[in-house]
Amino acid sequence: MIRIPIGLLAEKNAILFSIFTNRSVKKSMENKLYYHDAYLKKFSAELITQKEDEAGRNYVILSQTAFYPTGGGQPSDLGILNGIEVVNVEEVGGEIRHYIKEELKDGNRIEGAIDWDRRFDHMQQHAGQHILSAAFEELYGYKTVSFHLGKDTLTIDLDIETLGAVEAEKVEELANQVILENRPIHTKWVGTEELKEYRLRKQLSVSNNVRLVIIPDFDYNGCGGTHPKSTAEVGSLKILGWERQKKLVRVEFVCGQRVLDKLGQKHEVIKELTALLNAPEQDMGAAVNRLLGQKKELEKAIDEMKDRLLKYEAADMIGAGKESIISRVFQNKNIQELQNLARMLVSDAEDKIILLASENEEKLQFVFAKGKNAEGNLKEWSKQALSIIDGKGGGNETIVQGGGRLISGEEFIRKVTEFIQ
CATH class of the missing domain: 2.40.30.130 (Elongation Factor Tu (Ef-tu); domain 3)
Structure with a gap:
């Protein structure tokens, strides 16, 4: 942009x-x-x-x-x-x-x-930018250093590092006051001597025959764009938000018909949310907070049940594991669940090697672990295992993990078992 x-x-x-x-x-x-x-x-x-x-x-x-x-x-x-x-x-x-x-x-x-619709929209937005920039400078001395007229919104960059909500509110209020006052917007070509008579918002390096866009007693600015004849034709102006951009503050806003378009879009969203939340507009915040609280409680309960299930799985695998290696293949179990299960297993089976693999959508993931009394070099095994699936991974002396291209989990465990025995 x-x-x-x-x-x-x-x-x-x-x-x-x-x-x-x-x-x-x-x-x-x-x-x-x-x-x-x-x-x-x-x-x-x-x-x-x-x-x-x-x-x-x-x-x-x-x-x-x-x-x-x-x-x-x-x-x-x-x-x-x-x-x-x-x-x-x-x-x-x-x-x-x-x-x-x-x-x-x-x-x-x-x-x-x-x-014409496009032209008039640009006229509204460009004049609105002049008014907003002049309002920032009028009230607080904040200078506009650049602007962008986009398809849906406009932005200006202010030569400041922070902007307060109260400041933005007062600037928006002044801008809309100027719009409602139906002030004329003049354009005028001026030469060097006449240019000295105007209090320009930004000094120009060119002084001969500059095209000024003038809102009397409010804004005098060199500009070659198209503008309406009066501020009233801008309709209205709404600041949508702002953010820090390096050492500047970027303010996003809309003018004219775009204000109504944005209002219409937001109204449709609110109507949809009203139905989904079963709450009127003024109670939406409370309804959302209630749902977020319920979500956290459900997530906590799910984590507890997953932990309990992992303990059952660990007990079942230890009971069935007669060899020095305990292995199993899962479907769509994430890497964190594999790690948790492996840690549970080695805490109760200190002389065992643990090989876990999960076929997850388009890739295979694995976790290897060993009890404190088990022999073997997990890192070396992990390198060989990763070569089988063209994967990447990492870990330490007691637990390693990785992932790569999807192959049969049973085939993967078989190949790994061959080189660690």
């Missing part, structure tokens, strides 16, 4: 001071229709060229476009050109490339339409 440093977008879109006098540069800006009207959904253009890039992807360049290219943390617009799907848009060497699923037919006239 690529995180975009704040300010990079402004620098990307900052152009030469001659924007108002250099015709080629001015025309380039005129061709970017999304800068003139972020609400433009359809447009007409002339086909300039149709090519393949180095990776063999087909793209077209148009005389003008309403498609916003990927940049500065904002994903590109998608849509159609003459009925052909646009799958990505990038600005390369000053040219806006529209990558399309298949070649356009002959003809220079192009009718384009952007995916």
Whole structure:
């Protein structure tokens, strides 16, 4: 996931001071229709060229476009050109490339339409990020150093090491207050002298003809993205959580329609849990704690019964073991159970060698042990046993364990018994 440093977008879109006098540069800006009207959904253009890039992807360049290219943390617009799907848009060497699923037919006239739902979502999220970052700085002086606009949520990285719940709550409250106040959101290209008049959230290395996104008396920020005309169109903002990322704090949040989407998803989960727990929403915590307590009690009872069963198995095996080696093959007994059983056996059969194996799904596991009066080198036996199943293992002088490819447990015990007798 690529995180975009704040300010990079402004620098990307900052152009030469001659924007108002250099015709080629001015025309380039005129061709970017999304800068003139972020609400433009359809447009007409002339086909300039149709090519393949180095990776063999087909793209077209148009005389003008309403498609916003990927940049500065904002994903590109998608849509159609003459009925052909646009799958990505990038600005390369000053040219806006529209990558399309298949070649356009002959003809220079192009009718384009952007995916408006996607565009407006990006406008809501990007403006919401400006508001949230400004709120963090307004209240606590916490600066945003990067952000990412994802498919489902957004994140910003704050130049701090910890964030308190009360701080996050107050910032969210201020952000939503600004949204509800329906403040205008302006965009403006400014030069060196005029730029000095604004209190920027982040200083830029480029000072000539920077595109500012302005929320009067609240936020002044260099940015080349698309934004709505007012804060009210952001709808609402909700902080979902935060976590430490190295020496920064990453805050996850959503804006606009995504808030409703998240609320809908959580509501469906709560309805399902209400039915499963047979408890109303306000009592879910108590119901879950009760179930967790019951689970712990059941697990304890199961462990006790397993221990009792192992003791019965150990007694049965000792009673039946007339030779110096006691062995048995099990089905789906885990390595810990094998170890516990082996320890029980050698505590009562101090002159015996214990060979236990279990066929567990796709692998064979084993435990070897010996009583304190038994002879033999367990580690050496373990190496030979592991070679039979191409396995790995370890242990000490009194107990070893390992596992490897699945073979018949009876065959494995037979082969081991041959080289230890």
